[in-house]
């Protein structure tokens with residue numbers, strides 16, 4: 415087994431979530447525990463603690479139990495699954511939606527539905543691990559373009575034409591990169607894919623509920639060029655589980671062929687009910703994501719004034735690059751001591767030499783959080 419350096423070792427720390435703070439229950443470092451303001455989770459809109467979601471899950475649990483007890487194609491399919499798929503399809507503008515127990519699985523299934531050994535997959539250099547696992551499982555050949563670099567993507571698409579492959583290439587990217595906080599120009603990518611007759615898969619895990627018109631992600635409204643999107647309910651939706659959205663042809667193909675869809679217990683009905691309630695919330699509060707973006711702009715500019723150069727993104731993920739693993743961890747623990755929960759992200763999650771603090775601006779943070787953060791973070795050294 416490969417030896418992992420101490421600064422790269424991970425520990426599972428256990429938390430008790432509250433409406434506004436997180437409390438550490440167990441820690442290998444020490445036993446003291448103070449309530450921490452959550453600047454680390456992907457619960458962007460605070461929906462995981464929302465009473466409406468809790469009640470929806472509870473009601474479904476009382477009527478249907480907890481687990482689905484079978485896969486979707488055996489005994490696990492429930493009306494709540496069908497309803498969630500239908501409502502999401504309408505909201506996002508896709509013909510077909512299929513649910514999964516997790517986003518990791520949804521990505522695995524999405525890639526395998528669109529690629530096989532004969533496919534050339536062209537991906538952003540920084541795509542999520544689950545997509546890479548999908549590419550590996552599909553047996554496809556992979557080429558990567560520089561992060562969010564449309565010219566580099568076009569260069570690879572041009573090369574693929576010269577290679578005269580019998581199959582359309584598959585382009586994969588994300589609409590909000592989880593560790594960078596950056597977003598590509600999806601409209602341009604979709605147009606390129608259309609021009610080069612490539613398929614396009616976009617992981618909208620972090621954008622849904624937050625970016626795009628009414629929080630419907632950055633693919634919403636693009637009528638041509640996007641073949642499939644994946645999304646999760648584990649982030650802004652405050653629940654758990656995930657989905658892929660596509661047209662009827664690819665949806666049916668996925669249903670008939672995907673092991674990741676067929677051979678797994680269906681999404682637990684209470685989680686599906688909570689996700690449906692989150693969708694109801696987003697429809698009733700269409701400006702939520704936009705307000706969060708406005709807040710994130712303020713955070714970015716205040717951090718920049720203090721010497722921190724933030725990546726260009728527009729969303730609630732702010733990545734403060736520190737570079738060195740130990741220094742990033744030290745900063746994390748300093749902030750924790752002062753009541754702020756952030757996480758040092760280190761390789762292999764991010765490229766070598768780019769360890770960072772990943773800050774999440776969430777919509778239900780207590781007043782004065784930014785000022786507190788600026789004070790304890792200090793200037794970049």
Ligand SMILES: Cc1ncc(COP(=O)(O)O)c(C=O)c1O
Nearest residue numbers: 516517518542592619646648656
């Ligand atoms: C970009 C991205 N895609 C997919 C996933 C997987 O989603 P889930 O947590 O539902 O498995 C994550 C979560 O880590 C993610 O960050």
